[in-house]
Amino acid sequence: MHHKTVSFLLIILLFFSACIKQKYSSPESILENDPGYPRYITIAELRSNMGISGYKEITDNVVISGIVIADDKTNNFYKQIIIDDGTAAMPILMDAYSLYNDFPIGRKIYIKCKGLYTNYYYKLPQLGFAPDSKGTISPIPYLLWNNYIIKANRGNTIEPIKVSLAEVTKTKSELLNRLISMDNLQIADTSHSLFYALPADLSSATNITLIDCDSNSISLRTSGLCSFRAVRPSTGKGNIIAIYATFNNSPQLILRDTFDIQFTKQRCF
């Protein structure tokens, strides 16, 4: 009987001895701090190495860094974010939706550029992955992000560059992709511009012409998939903050969100 009891107890001990791990402690937010990588070159330098057209592979060990100035939260930017390091700005093509969760406006990132490609998309510079047969570079595949992109701290601020419309009606190369701020702008034709954009099944994107009081004009281009496409822009006059882009030689503005437009003053005409 004694043996029986002992063996029973032994087995019961075994019974409860093996714990299976089912609780996991959460990763520390410290991982989001700026690792302080040395920056090898500026974005302006990177741009100067791009050549004048087509794509080009970056073969040197270069690292750039910058702060996200535009993301895809409103879907007006598609599979890309734009970073700015104070010298220039560059769109980074990345293959996923909802990039803004990982790369929201204000987040600093480092990019190990070796193996990536620069390209001109209708004369607009961009940084991405290997080119396809048509010569367009692909967004960086999601699974390879960690090979190229190092995330740093969030919450940095970037001040838009104040310019007047007259300065940028002809494409100004050094301002491309940068966040600019212009005052005293208004929608040219209030009767037709009911919404920021037509739905995507009618048109992939819609242009609205903005003018200043001197009748200088620029297009505001909004995607048909954008979450504010069905919002009616204010018809007053005022300040706009937007990304300065170009399509071939036509400069255009791309809005990050409607709060970047403050057309609250009375129109010039």
Next chain:
Amino acid sequence: MVAPINKIPNMKKHLLLCILFFWSCSLFAQLESANLNGIFVANETRKPIPELELFFPKLRQIYACNHLGEFTITNIPYGNYTILIKQEGETIDSFKVMIDKAIVSLDTLSLAAEKLISTAMSNQALRIPCIALESTDDYVLGDEMISNQNISAMLSSSAHKDPYLNAVSYTFSPYNFHARGLSNSQQVWINGILMNNPEKGNAAWNTWSGLNDVFKNKSSSYGLASNPISFGSLIGLQAFDISASEQARQTKMSYSISNRSYNNRIMLTHSSGVQKNGWAFSISASRRWAQTGYSQGTFFDAYSCYASIAKILNEKHSCSFNVFVAPTTHARSGSATDEVYDLTKNHYYNANWGWQDGARRNAQISKTIAPIAILEHQYYQSEKIKLTTSFSFQTGVFKNSGLDCYDAIDPRADYYRNLPSYYASTNPVAASKLSQSIINNPELLQIDWTRMYLDNKANFETVANANGQLGNQYKGNRSLYVLSNDVEQLNKISIGSNLQYKYCDKLLLSAGAHYTWQQSHDYKQLEDLLGGDFFVNKNMFVAQQFIANPSLAEIDLNHPNRIVEKGDDYGYNYINTLHKTFAWGQMELDLKKCKVNTALQIGYTTYMREGLYKNGLFALNSYGRSEQPYYITYSIKSGIEYKINGRNYLFANLCYGTEEPLMNQVFISPRTRNDLIHQSTPQQSQSFEGGYFMKSPKVQIRVVFYAIDIQHSINIRRFYNDDPDYQSYVNFVMQNSNKRHIGSELGIEYCLSPFITLNAAANISQSYYTNRPKVSVFSDNDTNLQGGNKEVYINNYYLGIGPQNAYTIGISYNSKRYWFVKINANYFDKNYININPARRTVEAAELVEPNSLLFHKIFDQEKLPAFYTIDLSGGKSIRLQKLSKQIKNRCSLYLSLSISNLLNNQNIKSMGYEQLRYDFSNNNPDKFPSKYIYYIGLTFFANMTLKF
């Protein structure tokens, strides 16, 4: 010799007490008692037959024989008894005895070999099926989970005397073989209660897994054979009796080690047997666990408990109360595409895990805890009438976890848009660079928990009008990713009654009635916020699509904008209630030359869904009670067995019947609304089986041909479709499909010598569709019917139910010295993958040149490669008294080892399916390629059992 005199007053005292308490008791009116002893030997070899059990129906008592076939039973009241001889819980023979003196010695009782369980397996403790009763490897088919957990236990009881069924249970089933091409349809009874879930059709074996010791008393029938327990099903039934009075007095401890779904198992069982006062009790407990199962990132953690108490009130009445529970938690693995298997160079790649906190954390965890209590009463009138009435209650929770996200990057580790194949056609350079990176670091294809946590922790948001209160601002980190549970809270009450009336020796009448009320509360539960503070009960896709009408995106209009925290329900929330009743009657006539049976069953089933959310998209038909569809069903069957002589038999059985559709096949989308599918009618079936069997001491042969035709069957498959047009769960409804299952089954067992047995079995079958049913697709995110009512050209396509041809040949050696070894070589073929009916439509054929390579690629059904395997098992039993005289005679140790897939072939695709999503715009069948599961390589199961 007379029983010791001093025992008599004690016994009298007990009996008097019994009589006082149970005035109707007359069982022990005969106060004289006796001892009975004897020994069982095999007829041919004269070898003792160990481990038999003797059951006295009159006393409701069961006794175990020892290792050497000997038995000594004391204190049996004088009288005439019929004694049933049981092996492995199944009655194999009976004899009559008159107890009219103090010691009745039966000396040597010989049993014919054909009555015994296969000689190579004659030792119960050594019988280890390739996958034990509790195995719970899950297969994920789209988003439906198919569990093969019940495969081995299926049929295993009838397997004993039938070489074919033996092969199915222990050899074929682990390789995804389904007898007669039918899955999930075997009836499972426990003490008079039908265990199949009327909502899903299957019996949840994992609610009692790990209790192998006490789930061994069973009777079963295969196919259309008659059984006094129930009318049965197309594939037969299995009925367990777990009451304490059915468990022989014994204590058992066992420990097993394995590399299958778990690594360790401990089982403890103690049964008192029926004591002199008529009480019996039995308890059993087990634990099974693995830190890591066969594939990476899986774990297994299961307990099980059982207790039963039984009381023989008198010779007419007995009752038992049985409870059992098997809390089980395990991490699942899934299927994947060839591309992923090739990239990771791992056929057991599991997309469900990722590193967190230094460990592999799995997102898909299944948790089950569903205790069942069964109260059973049995009434006997002599040996003529047996009336069993049972009542059972089950309450429990089944949870399956998974990742959920809101406006975030798809967290699935093998998401198709992240794989090289997604880039292959547009950008081969990118594809090859990506491939190389994954080959260098396969862990890229695992879940990135860290990214999700950090994103959640940084996603500060203010929710306006939170919880539907104007002006109520809720601030915090809104989780973009959460871990959620699909929860099913089950309550089930069943009442069953079974009457067996032996009108005369030749005629047995049986009848039964059974009622089940079942209520399941299904909802999504937030399990883990993954570092965030809250989640909002909203439909993201609808919110983005219908910007102008935000109320459409409300999952519950009664509680708009509701903040969801850990443990809260969200997403969907409804209660399914069903009532299922059936009654049947059967006649079995045993004439000199033939046996005839016929049976009739009628049933009534009704279903109701009650929505607890008022879904913004389905505001008028999601909240509150649904219509209550009802189904009246009937079945009739008849069979004949003709005895050519005592060893050769012919038989034929026929069945025609209807069966109600399962509850989850009646509502289009129970997660969102009350809508029923159009004209859900009961499924019809016609079934025939006929064959020959031979039972002789040396040879056993069974040859059967069967044909089953099924019409009007309904099949709803639900899966997440991330096509930009859907981005939601879609419900793929296929109605009025007809199927045919035909085949031949062959089993042979031949005793070369008393020690060597050869066995062979084969199944040659075809299970296929026989018409062109209609398919409609309904989205959870769209109020419109999206897929139309399309005809699908699936006539003559095979059902994806595992290998349709299976063969095995084996030899076993059974030593005089109580050890055995058995080896089997198996071959499987005609294993077709499950087709996507949408790929067999006019639309899929449009613009494709007929008979072109592409045409065949789209329309032909893939057959998985045939394969062969070798299984090996062996065991030994040791009488411990040999080692030390101090050890009691009945104390013995059993050792066994079974090895499956001895050649460690890790390239066997055991099942596959075409994804239900199809690229209609480009007619590219490779865009959403088929997914597969590989059969596990060499696995072993070693067991050690101590019995005393």
